[in-house]
Structures are given as structure tokens and as C-alpha cells.
Amino acid sequence: MPSLKEKTFTILLVEDNGGDVEMFLRTVEDELPRREDEDVELVIAARAEGGLKILQERRIDLVISDVRLPGMSGIELLQRIQAMDRRIPVIMVSWVDTVDIAVEAMRCGAFDYITKPFEKLDLAARIHRAMRISEILYRYEPDRRTEAPPVADFVGVSPAFQNVLAMIEAAAQVHSTALIIGETGTGKELIARAIHERSEQRNGPFQVVDCTTFTEGTADSELFGHVRGAFTGAVADKLGLIEHGVGGTVFLDEIGDLPLALQTKLLRVLEVGEVRAVGSVQSKKVSARFIAATNQELTEKVKRNEFRKDLFFRLNVMAIRVPPLRERTEDIPLIARHFIARYTKEFGKYVDNLHPSAVTELVAYPWPGNVRELRNVIERAVMLCKGDRISRNDVLGLLQFTDPGQGLQEDYLSLPYAKAKEKVLEEFSRRYIKAKLDHHQGNVTHAANEAGLPRSYFHEIMRRYLKDRDEV
Numbered sequence: 001m002p003s004l005k006e007k008t009f010t011i012l013l014v015e016d017n018g019g020d021v022e023m024f025l026r027t028v029e030d031e032l033p034r035r036e037d038e039d040v041e042l043v044i045a046a047r048a049e050g051g052l053k054i055l056q057e058r059r060i061d062l063v064i065s066d067v068r069l070p071g072m073s074g075i076e077l078l079q080r081i082q083a084m085d086r087r088i089p090v091i092m093v094s095w096v097d098t099v100d101i102a103v104e105a106m107r108c109g110a111f112d113y114i115t116k117p118f119e120k121l122d123l124a125a126r127i128h129r130a131m132r133i134s135e136i137l138y139r140y141e142p143d144r145r146t147e148a149p150p151v152a153d154f155v156g157v158s159p160a161f162q163n164v165l166a167m168i169e170a171a172a173q174v175h176s177t178a179l180i181i182g183e184t185g186t187g188k189e190l191i192a193r194a195i196h197e198r199s200e201q202r203n204g205p206f207q208v209v210d211c212t213t214f215t216e217g218t219a220d221s222e223l224f225g226h227v228r229g230a231f232t233g234a235v236a237d238k239l240g241l242i243e244h245g246v247g248g249t250v251f252l253d254e255i256g257d258l259p260l261a262l263q264t265k266l267l268r269v270l271e272v273g274e275v276r277a278v279g280s281v282q283s284k285k286v287s288a289r290f291i292a293a294t295n296q297e298l299t300e301k302v303k304r305n306e307f308r309k310d311l312f313f314r315l316n317v318m319a320i321r322v323p324p325l326r327e328r329t330e331d332i333p334l335i336a337r338h339f340i341a342r343y344t345k346e347f348g349k350y351v352d353n354l355h356p357s358a359v360t361e362l363v364a365y366p367w368p369g370n371v372r373e374l375r376n377v378i379e380r381a382v383m384l385c386k387g388d389r390i391s392r393n394d395v396l397g398l399l400q401f402t403d404p405g406q407g408l409q410e411d412y413l414s415l416p417y418a419k420a421k422e423k424v425l426e427e428f429s430r431r432y433i434k435a436k437l438d439h440h441q442g443n444v445t446h447a448a449n450e451a452g453l454p455r456s457y458f459h460e461i462m463r464r465y466l467k468d469r470d471e472v
């Protein structure tokens with residue numbers, strides 16, 4: 001009987017294992033959240049070749065494929081789908097022991113990666129997320145997705161990172177001001193550039209305005225320009241930084257540091273699209289896309305009357321939060337490898353990879369400087385590395401470890417009590433678990449015994465805090 005629902009969301013499952021197919025069917029049936037007007041249909045193919053045929057014949061909104069299939073592999077299928085229609089998210093499935101394949105799959109553009117044996121709720125949550133992203137991609141990119149360039153030099157596999165990628169796609173399709181929020185070194189500028197490169201303004205300039213550099217006297221003229229004679233020394237008309245971005249994107253970096261007087265003027269620019277140069281009586285129309293970034297909580301600044309509330313609301317229309325690296329530790333090995341590839345090329349050295357114990361150190365480190373700090377550490381590690389693999393010792397000497405808790409001191413004292421406690425506890429758990437595991441050469445049972453914790457609970461903490469360890 002045909003469905004009475006308004007929309008049918010079709011998932012293609014490419015899986016040759018009957019038991020797993022059964023599990024997917026049950027998960028979709030029992031656990032998958034769906035809207036009232038929506039029906040979910042699961043179409044099944046046992047081989048990649050069959051899956052491709054279905055994809056050519058009908059609209060598929062999401063593909064879930066096993067990595068290992070008889071005949072064509074799941075990775076090849078993924079690549080074919082990418083060439084066919086990049087809007088379709090592909091979730092790859094495999095057994096726990098194939099981390100390299102997971103990395104490869106994400107590199108090839110997989111939306112997510114699930115390991116067997118499945119946990120039904122987790123599976124349903126991941127499918128649901130992919131469904132919603134698929135909808136956004138179809139809505140915003142009717143036909144162009146096959147040509148959309150990948151976000152250059154921007155890598156990550158974590159769900160948090162995938163969310164950021166989806167937000168970049170969405171932000172690129174609209175003209176409203178975007179606000180990127182994240183700690184230093186998390187990639188805010190890279191994200192702003194990615195939005196610009198995928199937006200309608202991509203052929204125009206990308207003008208960076210560093211709001212930390214303005215001094216009282218010169219700020220106005222730097223931002224909005226001046227006319228000849230406006231003040232002593234103004235011997236000719238000068239364009240302001242904003243006008244340099246006309247036809248393109250103006251990136252307002254560290255907007256939280258913009259002096260209050262300039263905030264008022266900026267708000268006018270955003271609201272009416274006009275600038276007035278210092279000394280001029282006339283306003284000029286400027287057409288540019290604005291993207292702002294901040295590493296401070298602007299709401300706190302608003303409360304302290306240091307940031308205009310109306311400007312905050314204006315900027316906050318489309319907010320993209322970039323989580324710090326310590327909250328997406330799955331990304332660390334991949335980003336590290338990305339930089340190894342970059343620096344081996346640059347230094348003309350042969351360094352193939354990271355030793356697993358080096359990965360463990362990188363994952364356990366809290367990265368206060370985020371991706372920028374990781375980049376610097378890998379750069380130096382490649383430079384110093386004597387063999388073909390970066391060892392634990394190579395990285396240990398480069399990480400700025402402090403005594404347990406000490407590195408957090410300046411950090412946590414500025415936070416509200418609950419957040420500060422959470423942060424200190426998280427750091428403690430990570431270090432404690434890591435020390436126990438190191439003491440027992442990675443033997444979880446022994447480490448849990450010594451910690452006086454049930455093995456399952458110990459394992460749960462490991463999953464949470466040491467996500468990349470081989471044992472997890």
C-alpha cells in the first residue's frame with residue numbers, strides 16, 4: 001500500500017550479512033526518531049554492484065554500506081557515489097579492528113563510520129543525524145554538489161567536526177552574517193575561508209579584519225576609511241578595510257575585542273549596508289558578506305556591558321561552534337597524519353606514520369592551543385624524527401605537559417564553578433586512566449583492578465576520555 005505520509009526518506013543498506021541486515025531493520029523500526037509527516041524506507045542490496053544499480057534507478061537519501069563486501073569493496077562504492085552525487089551521505093560500517101579503513105573511508109568523504117557490534121541507540125542516533133544533514137544538503141544544493149570542492153586542508157572524523165562541515169555548507173548558501181565561536185587555534189579562520197570559497201561571493205576578496213589591533217585614534221579610519229583633510233596627515237582619500245571586502249567576504253576576527261564605539265558603527269554597516277568614511281558627509285553603499293569570529297563568550301561580555309547586545313543578536317543569526325580539540329579526540333590522529341604528509345613534503349623527509357604509543361600521547365594531551373599547537377608539534381616531530389615513524393619519545397619532549405592540574409589553573413579560575421569542576425575532573429580522569437593503563441602495558445583488566453573499579457566502568461571512562469586508544 002502506498003504511504004500516506006508526505007515524505008519518504010529512503011535509506012539504501014548495502015550489507016551481505018543477514019544478521020546485520022536484521023539488526024538494521026529492527027533499529028530503524030524501533031529506535032529511529034522520525035517526524036510525523038515522514039516515512040522511512042530501507043532498501044537492501046547484498047553487493048555494491050546491486051547498490052549502484054538502485055542508486056541509478058531511484059532517489060536514495062542516505063547510504064549505509066559495509067566496508068567488506070563480496071566483489072566491489074565498500075570504499076569503491078563510496079567513491080562511485082561521491083562521483084555520482086555528493087549530496088548523499090554515506091555511512092560506512094565495519095568491525096572494530098579496522099581503524100585504518102575508517103580513516104580511509106572518512107578521507108574518501110564518508111559521512112560517518114560505525115563499528116560492529118552495534119549498539120542500537122547509537123546506531124539510530126547516527127542514522128538520524130545523517131538523515132537531517134542529507135535534507136539540508138538536498139535543500140541547499142539542488143544540483144551543484146558534484147562540483148563543490150572539498151573543504152581544502154580541513155580534516156576530521158568526529159561527529160562534532162561533521163556538524164561543523166554541515167554548518168559550513170548551510171552558511172555558504174545564505175547571505176546572513178555568520179559567527180564562528182571557538183578557542184584559539186580551532187580553525188575559525190579556515191572555516192570562514194571555506195564558507196567564502198563555497199559562497200556566491202567566492203570570486204570576490206576575502207578581507208581579514210583583525211579587531212585586536214585597533215587603537216583608539218586610528219580605528220575609525222582603518223575600518224571605514226577617511227577623506228582627504230579629515231585630520232592632520234590625511235593627505236589623500238583612503239579606503240577602509242571594510243570597503244576592501246566589497247563584492248566578497250569581510251572576516252572580522254576576534255570581534256569581541258572591537259571597541260564599543262566601533263561596535264555601534266559596525267552595527268549600522270550590518271543593518272543598512274553603508275559605511276561613512278571619517279571626514280565625509282556622505283555614506284556609501286557596501287555590499288559584502290560578513291563573517292565574525294570570537295574565542296570569548298560574547299554573552300558574558302554583553303552582561304558586562306562590554307559588547308552591544310543588538311550587535312550580538314545581529315551576529316548570532318548563524319552561529320557555528322567549533323569544539324576544542326580535547327573534545328573531539330577522534331580527530332587528533334587524522335589531523336596529525338595530515339600534517340605529517342604536509343611537513344614530510346616540505347622538508348623532503350620520509351616519515352611514514354605515527355607509532356601507536358605516540359598516538360596515545362597525542363590523544364591524552366589537552367591541547368590548549370588546539371589544532372595550531374598540534375600542527376607545531378608535528379612540524380617539529382617530523383623535523384626531529386630519525387626513523388620512518390614518529391615515536392612516543394619524539395612527541396613527549398614536545399608536549400608542554402605541566403604538573404597534573406597545574407596547566408588548568410589559569411584556565412579554570414575564570415569559569416563558573418560547575419564548568420570549572422567539570423573541566424578539572426575531566427582532565428583528572430584522562431590522566432588517571434592513562435597512568436593506570438601505561439603502568440599495566442594497556443591491560444584494561446589489571447588497570448581496572450588496581451583502580452578498584454569494575455572493568456566495564458573503567459572501560460566506559462576510557463571510551464569517554466581516551467577515545468583513540470587501540471583497546472577501546
Ligand SMILES: Nc1ncnc2c1ncn2[C@@H]1O[C@H](COP(=O)(O)OP(=O)(O)OP(=O)(O)O)[C@@H](O)[C@H]1O
Nearest residue numbers: 153154155156183184185186187188189190371372
Ligand atoms: N580541522 C583541521 N584540519 C586541518 N588543519 C586545521 C584544522 N583546523 C585548524 N587547522 C589549522 O590550524 C591552524 C589554526 O587555524 P586557524 O588560524 O583557522 O584557527 P583560529 O581558530 O582562527 O585561531 P585564532 O583564534 O588564534 O585566530 C591553521 O594552520 C589551520 O590551517
